[in-house]
Amino acid sequence: MYGAYSQGYGLETAALSTALFNNGSACGSCYEIQCIxxxxxxxxxxxxxxxxxNFFPPNYTKTVDIWCNPPQKHFDLSLKMFLTIAEYKAGIVPIRFRRxxxxxxxxxxxxxQGTQGWYLVLVFNVGGVGNVVDVKIKPSNSHNWMQMTRNWGQNWQFTGKLIGQNLSFQVTTSDGKMVQSDNVVPTNWQFxxxxxxxxxF
Structure with a gap:
């Protein structure tokens, strides 16, 4: 979903099990977690x-410790985050959590990112509810907003001609709020x- 370090999230991150991941739409969401x-x-x-x-994939070959398999709601934490709430030797602990x-x-x-004709835009540093559900793009040679589609996590793709144009974006989060970034990308941008x-937000 994200390269957590390069996108500035550091160690305050988690990979979500299938039940929470929601096919990538939960990427960017924030949670408060407590060991109980x-x-x-x-x-x-x-x-x-x-x-x-990130996504913590299920493991259907195991018959025990299947914490990441549906319908389990599981957070795979960085060691720093886990040690803030529990002892290392525990490995896995019950928690309560909330958005x-x-x-x-x-x-x-x-x-x-991408190649000429196919563009992949990672949207990150998203405040508020954190998870993006819709992205539209507008190159400077058009008056119309064009729909982008989710590729994976918060990577959104578009096929067309964008080289040498200013780019604007409309980003909508899961609570229905939208932020418009006009001409945020200059004409001389590069992959x-x-x-x-x-x-x-």
Missing amino acids: NSKWCKPDHNTIKITAT VPCVRKGGLKFLL GQTFEGSKN
Whole structure:
């Protein structure tokens, strides 16, 4: 979904099991997690806040410890995050969790990838509910917003001619809010570059 380090999320991340992942649409969501009902929980009942950045795939060859298989709701945490709420020797602990707003610094960010004629845009640093459900693009030679489709996680794709044009985006999150980033990408953009808008949720 995301390259957590390069997108600035650091270790405050988790991979989600199938039941939470929702075919990638949960990517970017933020959660507060607390260890409960285990002798391995830290005694001060710490909570952590993480961003969903990856998928923890099911393993149907195992008959025990099938924490990632449906219908289990499982968070695979970084070691730093796990040790904040529980002892290392526990390995897996029961938790309670809830969705929380994502707090981000700066504007929405757009990483441009792909090849000439096929474009892949990773939308990240998304505040508010965090998970994007719709992206539209408008090159400077058009008056119309064009629909992008989800490729994987928060990578959105488009087929057409965009080279040498300013690019604008409309990004809609799962709560129905939309942020428009006008001319966020200049005409001399290149693949592999990231551009930041002036607005966020």
